[in-house]
Amino acid sequence: MAYSKELIDHYENPRNVGSMDESENNIGTGLVGAPACGDVMKLQIKVGADGIIEDAKFKTFGCGSAIASSSLVTEWVKGKTLDEAATIKNTDIAQELALPPVKIHCSVLAEDAIKAAVSDYKEKTGKKGNAAAE
Amino acid sequence: MTTKSKTGHWTQSTPLYLDYQATTPTDPRVVDAMMPYWTDKFGNPHSRNHHYGWEAEDAVEKARESVASLIGANPKEIIFTSGATESNNLAIKGVARFYGDKKNHIITCVTEHKCVLETCRYLEHDGFDVTYLHVKENGLIDLDELKAAITDKTAIVSIMAVNNEIGVIQPLKEIGAICREAGVFFHTDAAQATGKIPLDVNEMNIDLMSISGHKFYGPMGIGALFVRRKPRVRLVPIIHGGGQERGMRSGTLPTPLVVGLGVAAEIAAKEMTAEAERLHGLRKRMLDGLQSRLPEIYVNGDLENRIPGNLNISFAYVEGEGLMMGIKELAVSSGSACTSASLEPSYVLRALGVEEEMAHTSLRLGLGRFTTEEEVDYAVERIASEVTRLREMSPLWDMAQAGIDIKSIKWAEH
Numbered sequence: 001m002a003y004s005k006e007l008i009d010h011y012e013n014p015r016n017v018g019s020m021d022e023s024e025n026n027i028g029t030g031l032v033g034a035p036a037c038g039d040v041m042k043l044q045i046k047v048g049a050d051g052i053i054e055d056a057k058f059k060t061f062g063c064g065s066a067i068a069s070s071s072l073v074t075e076w077v078k079g080k081t082l083d084e085a086a087t088i089k090n091t092d093i094a095q096e097l098a099l100p101p102v103k104i105h106c107s108v109l110a111e112d113a114i115k116a117a118v119s120d121y122k123e124k125t126g127k128k129g130n131a132a133a134e
Numbered sequence: 135m136t137t138k139s140k141t142g143h144w145t146q147s148t149p150l151y152l153d154y155q156a157t158t159p160t161d162p163r164v165v166d167a168m169m170p171y172w173t174d175k176f177g178n179p180h181s182r183n184h185h186y187g188w189e190a191e192d193a194v195e196k197a198r199e200s201v202a203s204l205i206g207a208n209p210k211e212i213i214f215t216s217g218a219t220e221s222n223n224l225a226i227k228g229v230a231r232f233y234g235d236k237k238n239h240i241i242t243c244v245t246e247h248k249c250v251l252e253t254c255r256y257l258e259h260d261g262f263d264v265t266y267l268h269v270k271e272n273g274l275i276d277l278d279e280l281k282a283a284i285t286d287k288t289a290i291v292s293i294m295a296v297n298n299e300i301g302v303i304q305p306l307k308e309i310g311a312i313c314r315e316a317g318v319f320f321h322t323d324a325a326q327a328t329g330k331i332p333l334d335v336n337e338m339n340i341d342l343m344s345i346s347g348h349k350f351y352g353p354m355g356i357g358a359l360f361v362r363r364k365p366r367v368r369l370v371p372i373i374h375g376g377g378q379e380r381g382m383r384s385g386t387l388p389t390p391l392v393v394g395l396g397v398a399a400e401i402a403a404k405e406m407t408a409e410a411e412r413l414h415g416l417r418k419r420m421l422d423g424l425q426s427r428l429p430e431i432y433v434n435g436d437l438e439n440r441i442p443g444n445l446n447i448s449f450a451y452v453e454g455e456g457l458m459m460g461i462k463e464l465a466v467s468s469g470s471a472c473t474s475a476s477l478e479p480s481y482v483l484r485a486l487g488v489e490e491e492m493a494h495t496s497l498r499l500g501l502g503r504f505t506t507e508e509e510v511d512y513a514v515e516r517i518a519s520e521v522t523r524l525r526e527m528s529p530l531w532d533m534a535q536a537g538i539d540i541k542s543i544k545w546a547e548h
Contacts, residue, residue: 003459011459034545035491035530038453038479042529061527066457067527087465115398 003064004098010068012028018045028121030113039066039106044111045077045123051084053077058113068125069093069110070111082118118134149465151171154443155298155326156467156501160394161351161503167397168353179387180378190389194519197396204399205324205343206334213379214387214395217327217357219249219407220372221344222292224359225321226253226381228369229290230262231344237289241318243304244485246294250323252294263287264524271487272436273302281312282431290319295327295343299469299482299498300435301444302329310339319367321457325349327359330410330441335360341367352398356391358382369515399466409503413442416501416510421445428521430534433468434483434496437516445499446483448492449517452524453532457497460520464513469496491530491540 003011012072019042022029026047033039039062046055056074060067072093077085093107151159179194181187188430195209202209215221230240242254254264267275275276275293284291291313296303306322315545327333329350336342343360347353361367361382375384377383404463424431430450446469447458454468469480478484479493488496499513525531530540 008252011456014527019532031529032546035494035540035544036489038491039329040529058226059532060526061456062453062457062526063532066453067456 007068007097011064011069014071016057028117030116033113035066041070043117045117065106069106073110086118146337151465154502157348160350164394164397168394171393172486195393197392200396204403212381213359215357218344218346221357221359222249223253225342231370232368233289233347239263239287241283241291245482273300284316288318291359292321295322295324298326300446301440302435303439306338314339335419345397353394362407409441420510429516442448443501448496449521451528452521461516467498
């Protein structure tokens with residue numbers, strides 16, 4: 001299977017690998033997937049007082065497409081509002097990385113990870129927004 | 135084959151081949167022996183009335199002797215086929231169809247190759263009963279379970295000699311003794327065993343044995359089935375036609391391929407002992423190297439009862455397919471199934487009781503005739519550094535380091 005240049009670049013030089021302190025109030029953490037399925041993504045966002053995502057970090061257990069999808073979304077969410085971030089679609093991710101059909105689930109997981117992180121942040125801060133997802 | 139540049143690195147265009155259970159390169163000596171049979175000695179071995187036919191027939195019969203000699207059989211007991219898949223189909227379907235009226239029970243094992251399992255499934259649809267024996271944690275069957283499964287309706291027991299994923303060697307001699315005593319035919323898929331470990335069909339009481347050419351440095355597209363004459367095993371053929379191969383497998387024999395299989399068998403007979411010893415050394419070097427560099431790696435399957443050219447290792451907290459992408463300088467295989475629609479990892483590893491999350495982290499490393507010490511060292515270095523890099527990126531590794539049991543987390547399975 002031939003992977004796209006973009007995908008290989010994100011896999012070999014992943015952006016924003018790391019962790020932030022989950023207990024901090026301005027950090028939202030999303031942990032999605034399952035080890036038994038071969039994919040687990042942890043995505044964290046740091047939200048500024050203005051409601052803009054200042055920073056994002058990820059750690060991922062998974063195939064190259066899963067790692068690249070998480071790396072890509074950490075870049076995309078930075079500078080966005082929570083509601084904007086929650087509108088990122090798996091199809092955008094799949095298109096950007098030219099994911100083959102068998103890897104679409106990786107982009108779905110990355111979308112879920114963003115929603116989970118946003119939702120975690122909103123729960124923490126008591127701001128139940130309409131963009132929060134399950 | 136891999137080539138090294140002056141700087142000592144393998145070139146990217148030719149990854150280092152470490153997948154010897156998938157296939158093996160044809161030995162150049164085998165290719166040399168085959169060459170004249172494409173062009174000059176091109177006769178049909180079944181042509182009985184001229185030089186070209188006789189010449190080809192002589193070559194085919196010589197190859198038959200070489201294959202028979204490798205497994206302690208009589209040349210008349212060797213049927214050439216297209217490979218182990220066909221041999222397994224012919225052995226199991228052939229016996230089932232011939233004896234099915236009186237005996238409609240088949241015993242096999244859950245870790246068999248798909249061509250055995252699917253053949254058994256097919257026969258189940260046709261009304262046969264099939265018992266799928268489980269394996270122990272080390273990948274070997276339980277002999278008491280086998281004994282208990284045999285009934286007076288059992289026609290055949292089909293247990294592989296060596297597993298293709300984990301390389302473990304089943305106790306063939308013991309299985310053979312049990313089957314002979316019970317009056318049940320014993321078939322073994324020896325695709326991964328032939329030429330790797332000593333096999334003797336009489337000592338092991340094997341009645342049918344499947345052989346594949348390309349798994350032991352012979353050409354692809356050729357294999358054999360050993361069919362015992364005393365006590366006689368009878369088969370209903372799958373392929374009907376001119377009645378070649380004692381009526382069990384019609385069709386013109388591909389002389390060059392048959393010659394290649396024969397020479398591969400001769401080389402294996404001569405070099406097996408020395409080669410096995412060398413591969414044992416290389417495998418130990420590889421495993422020691424990986425263990426000294428990486429904590430939390432686990433060998434899947436029995437390490438003692440195993441062909442020397444196989445290692446199957448779970449690298450905890452690193453997904454196998456992601457790892458393979460990082461070690462693209464190495465051609466290896468993974469038990470993970472991230473590309474399959476089902477996302478289910480290797481059924482062989484699952485049968486050993488390996489947890490799904492650990493099965494997803496496995497690599498199969500296959501060493502063979504052309505693997506060198508230098509290549510093993512290079513592979514160890516690449517795997518160890520990539521596993522380290524990916525663990526630093528793995529949330530599961532973080533949790534493990536923090537003492538969190540990943541089983542205590544309620545994961546949303548997708």
